[in-house]
Amino acid sequence: METEPPVRHPDAPAPGTKLGQHYSRCFGCGDEQPGGLRLSATAGEGVSLVAEFEVTEAHEGAPGLAHGGLLACAFDEALGGANAMLRLPAVTGHLQTDFRRPVPVGTRLHITAQVDGVAGRKIYSSAAGRLNGPDGQLALHARALFVIVDVSHFTTHGNREQIAKLSWDQAARDEQLDFNP
Numbered sequence: 001m002e003t004e005p006p007v008r009h010p011d012a013p014a015p016g017t018k019l020g021q022h023y024s025r026c027f028g029c030g031d032e033q034p035g036g037l038r039l040s041a042t043a044g045e046g047v048s049l050v051a052e053f054e055v056t057e058a059h060e061g062a063p064g065l066a067h068g069g070l071l072a073c074a075f076d077e078a079l080g081g082a083n084a085m086l087r088l089p090a091v092t093g094h095l096q097t098d099f100r101r102p103v104p105v106g107t108r109l110h111i112t113a114q115v116d117g118v119a120g121r122k123i124y125s126s127a128a129g130r131l132n133g134p135d136g137q138l139a140l141h142a143r144a145l146f147v148i149v150d151v152s153h154f155t156t157h158g159n160r161e162q163i164a165k166l167s168w169d170q171a172a173r174d175e176q177l178d179f180n181p
C-alpha cells in the first residue's frame, strides 16, 4: 500500500500549544505516576510535536545513566502524541530506537517527533532526541508504526472506569471516536 503524506487536522492544536497529559496515570506524561517521565509536549508545525523531560535518578539503568527502555518509553509517548495532530486514536504496533549517545541523569532530553506518512490504518513516524535542547547533541533516533484503532480497543481491553475520566477533548470524542462509555 502507498504511503500518503500526513494531513494536519483542521482542529489540531495550533503550533506552540502545550498539550496536556492524556491520562494522569500515564507513565509517559501523567503527574500521578510515581517515577513517571512527566514528559511535556508542545504542538509543532505540520504533523509534529516537540517534547521534553528531565532524566532523574528514578530513570537510571547504570549509575548516573538513563535506562534505555525508559528512553524508548519517552519516544513512544512523544511519537504517540504526534498523532494528536491527525486527531486519530492509534496504538504503537512497532517501535525501534537507536541509542547513539549515553544520556546522563540530569539531562533534559529534547525530542522532536513527526508523522511521516499514513497508509490506511498505519501511521509511520520518526523522532530524534537531543541532549539539553533543540541544538544539543543527537543522542537517540526512533521510528514507529502506529495502528489506528476504534475506541473499543480501549474499552474492550482496558479499564472502562478510568477511560471515562480521560481528559480527551469532548468534541473529538463525539466527532471522531463516537465514544459513549
Ligand SMILES: CCCCCCCC(=O)SCCNC(=O)CCNC(=O)[C@H](O)C(C)(C)COP(=O)(O)OP(=O)(O)OC[C@H]1O[C@@H](n2cnc3c(N)ncnc32)[C@H](O)[C@@H]1OP(=O)(O)O
Pocket (backbone or CB within 6 Å): 001, 022, 028, 076, 077, 078, 080, 081, 084, 090, 091, 092, 093, 094, 120, 121, 122, 145, 147, 149
Ligand atoms: C497521546 C497518546 C500517547 C500514547 C503513547 C503510548 C502509545 C502506546 O504505548 S499504545 C500501547 C502499546 N501498544 C499496544 O498495546 C498495541 C497492541 N497491539 C494490538 O492491539 C494490535 O496488534 C494492533 C491494534 C496494533 C493491530 O491489530 P489489528 O487491529 O488486528 O490490525 P492488524 O490487521 O493486525 O494490523 C493492521 C496493519 O498494521 C500492520 N501491523 C500491525 N502490527 C505491526 C507490526 N508490529 N509491525 C509491522 N506492521 C504491523 C499489519 O500488518 C496491518 O497491515 P495491513 O493493513 O497492510 O495489512
